[in-house]
Structure formats: C-alpha cells, structure tokens
Amino acid sequence: MVITGLLCGALLGFVMQRGRFCLTGGFRDMYLAKDNRMFYALLIAITIQSLGVYALIQFGLIQFKAGAFQWLATVIGSFIFGIGIILAGGCATGTWYRAGEGLIGSWIALAGYMTMSAIMKSGALMPVNDSLKPYSVPTNSIPATFGISVWPFIAILAIITIVLVVRQVRKPKVFIPSLPPKRKGLNHLLFEKRWHPFVTAIxxxxxxxxxxxxxxxxxxxxxxxxxxxxxxxxxxxVTGDSKKYINWGVFLVLGIFLGSFIAAKGSREFRFRSPDAKTAVSSFGGGILMGFGASWAGGCSIGNGLVMTAMMTWQGWISLIFMILGTWTASYFVYVRPRTKASRKTAGSYQTTTA
Structure with missing residues (x-):
C-alpha cells in the first residue's frame, strides 16, 4: 500500500510543476509586488482540504489528534524556515519539484535540507531539536481551545476565501500575448496551456x-x-534500514520528483541548469536553514502551511504567519536593500559627475 504514496506524490509533483504552484514566490510577491494571488490560492487548497478531511473524520473514516502546541519552537522554527526558502529559491515541496525540472540549484538546496533535517531528527542536533519542546500548551486544536465545533471555523475560512477570490477574479485582466497552440486536445491542456493558480489550488x-x-x-x-x-x-x-525509514511519506516525496519530471519533459521545460557559485552557496545555506527551521517548527510550508492549517490548529496558522514574516525579512535583505544601495550609489555618482 505504500506505493500509493508514489502515486499521490506524482500527482502533486505534476500539478505543482504545471501550475507553477510556488509558495516561496507567492509569499515573496505579497511583499515585493503586492500580489496576493498565490496566497489566495493557498487558502483555496486549505479550505478544500479542511472541508474534505473533517467530513471524513465525521464519518469515522480517518482519525486525527492535534496534540500539544509547542509554541516557541513553532514561532522560531517557522521564521527561520521562511528565511531559508528565500535563500534556497523554493520551499520544501518546491525544491523537490524544481529538482525534477533539472534545476541543479534545487538539488543543492535539497541536499542541505535533507542533511539538516536528518541531523536534527536523529543526529547530533537532536538535543537542540528537543530543547524547545517544554515550551508548549496542551491544546493545539483551535476549536478545542474555545470548546466549540470545528465547523464554524471552516465556514469562516470558506467565506473569507470566497470573498478574496471573487474580488481577485473581478479585477481587470492584463492581456498577456501568447503563441498559437502547437498541440491539440488533452495534450494542449496538460502540457502547453498556462494553468490558472486558482485551478491549480483546487x-x-x-x-x-x-x-x-x-x-x-x-x-x-x-x-x-x-x-x-x-x-x-x-x-x-546511510543506514540501509528499510523497515524504519521506508514508508508512505518517502514514496510521496520521491513521487513529487517523478511527477514533476514527467510534467517538465511533457511540456519541454526539462533541462539541466547549473547555478553560479554564489547561487549554489545560497541554495545550500537556504536548504540548511529550511531543514533546521522545519524540524523545530514541526513542519514546512506544506506540513504546517497547508495541512495543519486545514486541521484548524494553532501550530498551522501561527506557523504560516511566521513563515511569511521570515520570507519578507529575507526578501528585504536579498532584494530590496541591495537595490536601495545601488540606487543611492547611482545618485551619488550622478551628483559627483554633474557638480
């Protein structure tokens, strides 16, 4: 049955690659370009999952326990993770699917991410990973905190999402010229047509x-x-211990890589692209921060930002907030500040020349 993880991951990798579903770019664009479309797309995905999962729980088909809320680890870890994904050029899932496109920088980021995650979870930094666990509260579930059903919270989320999406859809469209389609039918829809972020989110x-x-x-x-x-x-x-480490989740992430590769090959977007030395170092450092932060926070932009938010947990929503704050902080130092310095130098040079 673990092979279903490969199927699920392949579907996710295919969809994310073709829809360019990148939360790193989405969080960054909220700050730099005041473009919230990808964030609204994330809310769509969260809402759909939340409605479906709690319906399955209601019918007794699956189980879920929110557990305790390790608030300090979530806050600090998510902020560090947010910084890391900007440096790495993609979040955890984005790094897997970009690696499937042949982007060598994502392979480098993935190496840092996997290495630090393993060190934090079972290696020399396990004491660091466990150090913030005592700072927790017993209730992670938001509905349980208020002693009411989860459904009012899901209804509020759905209403907010619908309002934001409708407002976005009603905005004037910007015409983007495109070449005439070279393929027909399903081939055109799957591998050539530009996917709308909201359709991808569904x-x-x-x-x-x-x-x-x-x-x-x-x-x-x-x-x-x-x-x-x-x-x-x-x-x-490293260990060769398949019983302990090979599971549904491993097949899931390998499936993301496979699905993205299929999508990239089908759309003729696959090619090996090597980064320059500076980008390679940044990618690896970002991957290290991603692994460190996600281990502390108990999840990445998918585990916390998509799944734990849908489960209406404090961990999910607070993690999402501090993840975004981390990406904005890193975006300021990576994109905004260098441009500001460059413009000041240009202005100073102009004044000196004309004086």
Whole structure:
C-alpha cells in the first residue's frame, strides 16, 4: 500500500510543476509586488482540504489528534524556515519539484535540507531539536481551545476565501500575448496551456485530501508531509534500514520528483541548469536553514502551511504567519536593500559627475 504514496506524490509533483504552484514566490510577491494571488490560492487548497478531511473524520473514516502546541519552537522554527526558502529559491515541496525540472540549484538546496533535517531528527542536533519542546500548551486544536465545533471555523475560512477570490477574479485582466497552440486536445491542456493558480489550488487541495486515507491505510496517521520523509530518504541511504525509514511519506516525496519530471519533459521545460557559485552557496545555506527551521517548527510550508492549517490548529496558522514574516525579512535583505544601495550609489555618482 505504500506505493500509493508514489502515486499521490506524482500527482502533486505534476500539478505543482504545471501550475507553477510556488509558495516561496507567492509569499515573496505579497511583499515585493503586492500580489496576493498565490496566497489566495493557498487558502483555496486549505479550505478544500479542511472541508474534505473533517467530513471524513465525521464519518469515522480517518482519525486525527492535534496534540500539544509547542509554541516557541513553532514561532522560531517557522521564521527561520521562511528565511531559508528565500535563500534556497523554493520551499520544501518546491525544491523537490524544481529538482525534477533539472534545476541543479534545487538539488543543492535539497541536499542541505535533507542533511539538516536528518541531523536534527536523529543526529547530533537532536538535543537542540528537543530543547524547545517544554515550551508548549496542551491544546493545539483551535476549536478545542474555545470548546466549540470545528465547523464554524471552516465556514469562516470558506467565506473569507470566497470573498478574496471573487474580488481577485473581478479585477481587470492584463492581456498577456501568447503563441498559437502547437498541440491539440488533452495534450494542449496538460502540457502547453498556462494553468490558472486558482485551478491549480483546487487540484492541490483535492490531492492533499486524497493523501489522508491513502496514508492512514498504511498506518501513517497524517496527510501530506515533506520534512520527515526527506530526512528518512537520507537516513535510509546511510543506514540501509528499510523497515524504519521506508514508508508512505518517502514514496510521496520521491513521487513529487517523478511527477514533476514527467510534467517538465511533457511540456519541454526539462533541462539541466547549473547555478553560479554564489547561487549554489545560497541554495545550500537556504536548504540548511529550511531543514533546521522545519524540524523545530514541526513542519514546512506544506506540513504546517497547508495541512495543519486545514486541521484548524494553532501550530498551522501561527506557523504560516511566521513563515511569511521570515520570507519578507529575507526578501528585504536579498532584494530590496541591495537595490536601495545601488540606487543611492547611482545618485551619488550622478551628483559627483554633474557638480
């Protein structure tokens, strides 16, 4: 049954590659370009998953326990993770699917991410990973905190999402010229036509929902998750212990790579692209920060930002906030400040020349 993880991951990798579903770019564009479309797309995926998963729970088909909320680890880890994804050029899932496109920088970031995740979870930094666990509260579930049903919270999320999406859709369209289609029918839709981020988000939400029963059928009581499975890949390669480390989640992340590769080859977007030395160092450093932060926070932009938010947990929503703050902080130092310095130098040079 673990092979269903490969299928689920391949679907996710295919959809994310063709739809360019990149949360790193989405969070960054909220700050730099005041473009919220990808964030609204994330809300669509969260809403669909939340509705579906809690319906499955209502019918007794799957189980979920929110557990305790390790608030300090979530806050600090998510902020560090947000910084890391800007330096790496992609979040955890984005790094896997960009690696499937042949982007060598993503391979480098993935190496740093997997290595640090493994070190934090089972290596020399386990004491660091566990150091913030005492700073927790017993209730992670938002509805349980207020002593009411989860459905009012899901309804509020759905209403907010619908309002934001409708407002976005009603905005004047910007005409983007494109070449005449070279393919017909399904080939054109799958591999050539530009996918709308909201359509992509619906598909991502449905795949995230599908992951729950498929994963729980193997005894893994969770949905999509990237950090621990990524660490498990490296842990298996080092130890050879398949019983301990090969599971549904490992097949999931390998499937993301496979699905993205198929999508990139089909759309003729696959090619090996090597980064320059500076980008390579930044990618590896970003991957290290991603692994460190996600391990502390208990999840990445998918595990916390998509799944735990849908489960209406404090961990998910607070993690999402501090992830975004981390990306904005890194974006300022990586993109805004260098441009500001450059413009000042240019202005100073102009004044000196004309004086």
């Amino acid at each position: 598909l991502v939400g449905l795949i995230a929902l599908l992951a729950w029963p498929l994963s729980e059928a193997t005894g893994r009581m969770s949905g999509l998750g990237i950090t621990t499975p990524s660490a498990n890949v490296l842990q298996y390669l």
